[in-house]
C-alpha cells in the first residue's frame with residue numbers, strides 16, 4: 001500500500017532539533033558538564049576540543065561527536081581526560097535542567113496529546129535523557145513510548161527504533177508518521193515504511209526534501225499536513 005498522510009494515526013518524533021532546540025539546550029548543558037567534571041582549566045580545554053565544543057564561544061560545533069557519533073565513540077574520546085560515565089551523567093543532568101523546546105513544540109505536543117493522537121519519541125540520545133527532558137518540559141505524559149539508542153532496537157537510520165516505537169503506541173508503522181530534522185530521521189522513517197516528514201525550519205537539504213514524503217518548515221504546520229484534526233478547544 002502506498003504511504004499517504006491520510007492514513008496517519010500516530011506520530012513519532014525525533015528529539016534534538018525537532019522538539020528540543022539543539023543549541024539552546026546543549027550549548028549550555030555541555031559547558032556546565034565540562035565545568036563539573038574538569039576543575040583543571042587545561043584538562044577542560046582539552047576535553048572540550050575532543051568532544052567538539054567551542055569553549056570560548058560556548059557552542060557545540062556542527063561536526064561535534066555529540067551530533068555525529070555514537071555514545072560508545074564519544075566515551076572513547078572522553079576517556080583520556082575524564083571518566084566517561086561521570087561526564088555522560090553530568091551531560092544528561094545538565095541537559096534536563098537547561099532543556100529548551102523548539103518554537104511551537106510544547107503547543108504541538110499538548111494539542112496532539114489532548115486530541116488522543118498516540119505519540120512516541122525515537123532519539124539517538126539515551127532514553128533516560130529523553131524522559132528527563134520531556135518531564136522537565138511538562139509534556140512527558142503525552143508520549144506512550146520514548147526510545148533511545150540504548151533501548152534495544154538499534155539506532156537511526158536503521159528502522160528498528162521506528163518500528164518498535166509504532167508498535168509501542170499501538171499503531172502499524174504504515175499509519176505512523178516519523179518526524180525529524182536530519183538524515184537519520186528521514187532514512188529510518190523511509191526504511192521502516194512510515195510516512196516520513198522532514199522538519200526543515202532553516203535551509204532545507206534538497207536531497208532530504210525530495211526523499212521525504214512531506215516537508216514542513218514549522219511545527220505548527222504538522223497537524224494539517226498529516227490530516228490530524230486540531231482540537232477546537234485548544
Ligand SMILES: [Mg+2]
Pocket residue numbers: 014015016017018180181182
Ligand atoms: Mg534531530
